[in-house]
Amino acid sequence: MHRNFPYYKLVQLLALTRLELLSCLGIPGLFLYKNFLTDAECDHLIFLARDKLQKSMVADNESGKSVMSEIRTSSGMFLNKAQDEIVASVEDRIAAWTFLPIENGEAMQVLHYELGQKYEPHFDYFHDKINQAMGGHRIATVLMYLSDVVKGGETVFPNAETKDSQPKDDSWSECAKGGYSVKPNKGDALLFFSLRPDATTDQSSLHGSCPVIEGEKWSATKWIHVRSFEVSNRKISEGCVDENDSCTHWASIGECKKNPTYMVGSPDSPGACRKSCQVC
Structure with missing residues (x-):
């Protein structure tokens, strides 16, 4: 992979777009795209998901089965790929931003976190062979914030190399102070890679969603695989x-x-x- 790895292309574009390199998690890095979605697009994705939410599941590390766990207490649902013009437009934009083929992406998942709900730190790459058989490992994750959160709900990276250098005041939750963190702001999108340029899994990509302390949190996730999904x-x-x-x-x-x-x-x-x- 090396110099063809999307990370290096993204670095070259930093000065040309609204893209910001937030932190080196090691290699590959953490990128924030301000106002990636419009308010109208955020509201539309929430509208599509609101009456279809179900308890979120996690993949069992041994069997690959989707199971319930207190590790993840949100609710969510999957949209269909290119479900409508807005969804298709967002998916096209993600492919252009990440330099990863649109066919490598899973269907977009919309998530809702209410008061106290969270997702404990976890990896997006797979530990089981069952899930790896479909498109290989998840190489990248695009996390889009569909709403502002009054307090809490940050995305935290406990293993980030620069976690101790990020200044935090009382506006951050205690959970967020445990790593390099990003506050959810409506319309922003966060991109990080779960694999290193040599295709090995990157433990610095460990991440979680801090508990919502005040308000509610809506987000949409696009997981992208090494091969076509x-x-x-x-x-x-x-x-x-x-x-x-x-x-x-x-x-x-x-x-x-x-x-x-x-x-x-x-x-x-x-x-x-x-x-x-x-x-x-």
């Missing part, structure tokens, strides 16, 4: 088939709904797991 240019197979040995397992842990582009597909580009998702 879509099933493209596939001809419709005769009969009803799965094209991956893991389809049955993926369907059992809810991937048909979470990742419909890969699992189910569309009439023009059928998914890899149509049989297990019972759509044929």
